Amino acid sequence: MNNPLFSLEKRTALVTGSSRGLGLAIATGLAEAGAAIVLNGINADRLEESAARLRDRGFAVTAAAFDVTDEASVVAAFERFDAEKLQIDILVNNAGIQYRKPIVELDSANWQRVIDTNLTSAFLVSREAAKRMLPRKRGKVVNIGSLMSGLGRATVAPYTAAKGGIKTLTQSMAAEWAEHGVQANAIGPGYMLTDMNQALIDNPEFDNWVKGRTPSKRWGKPEELVGAAVFLASDASNYVNGQIIYVDGGMSAVI
Ligand code: NDP
Numbered sequence: 001m002n003n004p005l006f007s008l009e010k011r012t013a014l015v016t017g018s019s020r021g022l023g024l025a026i027a028t029g030l031a032e033a034g035a036a037i038v039l040n041g042i043n044a045d046r047l048e049e050s051a052a053r054l055r056d057r058g059f060a061v062t063a064a065a066f067d068v069t070d071e072a073s074v075v076a077a078f079e080r081f082d083a084e085k086l087q088i089d090i091l092v093n094n095a096g097i098q099y100r101k102p103i104v105e106l107d108s109a110n111w112q113r114v115i116d117t118n119l120t121s122a123f124l125v126s127r128e129a130a131k132r133m134l135p136r137k138r139g140k141v142v143n144i145g146s147l148m149s150g151l152g153r154a155t156v157a158p159y160t161a162a163k164g165g166i167k168t169l170t171q172s173m174a175a176e177w178a179e180h181g182v183q184a185n186a187i188g189p190g191y192m193l194t195d196m197n198q199a200l201i202d203n204p205e206f207d208n209w210v211k212g213r214t215p216s217k218r219w220g221k222p223e224e225l226v227g228a229a230v231f232l233a234s235d236a237s238n239y240v241n242g243q244i245i246y247v248d249g250g251m252s253a254v255i
Contacts, residue, residue, distance in 0.1 A: 005236040009034035013233060014088045016040045016068050016125055017095030019047040021194035022144065022222050026092055028054065029226030030233060035090060036060035038081075042067055062086065068095045068121035069113075078128040087136075090233045091129040093122035093166075094144040098196055100155045111158045118162035122169060130173075130182060137181035142232045143170045145186040147248045151255065163188075167244050174242030183241050185232045190248025192220040216249030 008030055015027040019041030031037045037059060041047040044065040051063040064080070066073040081088060096118045099110050122143050133139025146163040153160055166186055173184035191210045193201065200206045201219065211217050228245045231237050246252040 003236075006230055006234045007034050008090070008230065008234055011089040011233075012036040012038065012087055013090035013092065014038040014040065014064070014125075014129070015092040015094055016121065018092075019043060019050050021196065022189060022192060022225055023092070023094040024050055025222030026094060026225055026229045028059075029223065029229055030090065030092075031057075031059040031061070032226075033230045033234070035233070036062075038062045038064050038086065038088065040064050040066065040068070040095070068093075068125055069116040071124055074121075074124045074128055078132070082132075088129050088132065089138065090140045090142070091126060092142045092144065092229065092233070093125055095121055096144065096162075096196075098156060098159050102155055103157050106157065114158035115162050115165075118159060119165045119169070122166060126173060126184075130177060133182045134177065134180045139177075139182040140233045140237075141170075141173060141177075141182065141184040142229060143173075143184065143186040145170070145188045145244055147188055147190045147246065147252050147255075149186065149188050149244055150252060170244065171242040178241045183232075183237060185237065185240055185242065186244040187225060187228050187232065188244050188246040188248065188252065189225055190214060190220055190246070190251045192222060192225075194222060213255060214249040214251045215254055218249065220247065220249055 013030045013035040015023050017023040018027040018039045027037045039051050047063045051061045054061045066077045099114050143166050145166040148160040148163040149167040170184050170186040228247050
């Protein structure tokens with residue numbers, strides 16, 4: 001039985017950083033639940049390839065290449081959506097990067113780049129989305145945090161700072177928008193099999209550490225985020241606000 005609470009029919013979802021990895025898996029899952037999808041990334045060729053594959057499956061897909069860290073590009077993208085009468089009902093702030101360096105060796109340009117891509121982007125894109133959702137009194141913002149939203153870890157200081165910020169930014173969004181019918185929540189993935197982690201996946205010591213410390217004893221698959229994403233994007237979560245759902249094989253519960 002299809003439960004209508006989880007249906008995303010007649011909604012349009014923008015997923016940032018969805019040309020590959022977790023963003024593409026989430027966008028695909030939202031499309032399977034009925035949403036029209038706006039894919040985003042920087043590499044226009046990769047974006048088009050992913051969009052074409054989804055269109056081949058019969059999904060309604062728009063490809064919007066823009067840099068989520070660049071304020072003017074974000075504003076221009078939403079102006080284009082307005083001109084094309086593309087109404088964003090669901091926003092998933094997923095674009096992100098990681099950079100590994102001990103704090104004492106970290107230069108400020110790389111600190112800033114990680115903060116901008118993982119945290120400031122969520123502010124910039126959500127601001128433009130919310131300006132349009134709030135008057136309609138309907139909208140869903142889903143921010144992709146991390147297991148690191150609640151933890152520090154050596155060599156990834158700007159990443160943990162940004163992902164910790166995602167958690168409290170989500171709470172502030174909920175505080176401002178809940179009474180206006182717009183819900184903001186977050187997902188905290190654990191160690192997932194994507195390009196971002198390829199060097200770690202290929203490192204037997206790290207691979208064993210992940211498998212040993214995760215109660216599920218394995219890395220997560222990108223499609224395992226879909227359930228939480230559809231829940232938080234759908235009417236099933238209308239009274240859920242400012243929360244982070246960890247999808248991490250249980251790691252946050254024990255680490
Ligand atoms: P990937 O490196 O596989 O993919 C990153 C995506 O983000 C790509 O689509 C990339 O586009 C896009 N992107 C990067 N920078 C920008 C930018 N400035 N503007 C627009 N798009 C951008 O990463 P993952 O799928 O692994 O990670 C996705 C999110 O999930 C990130 O926020 C990450 O921090 C978070 N996360 C990941 C975990 C993991 O284990 N993988 C664990 C916890 C959280 P392009 O193809 O053009 O480069």
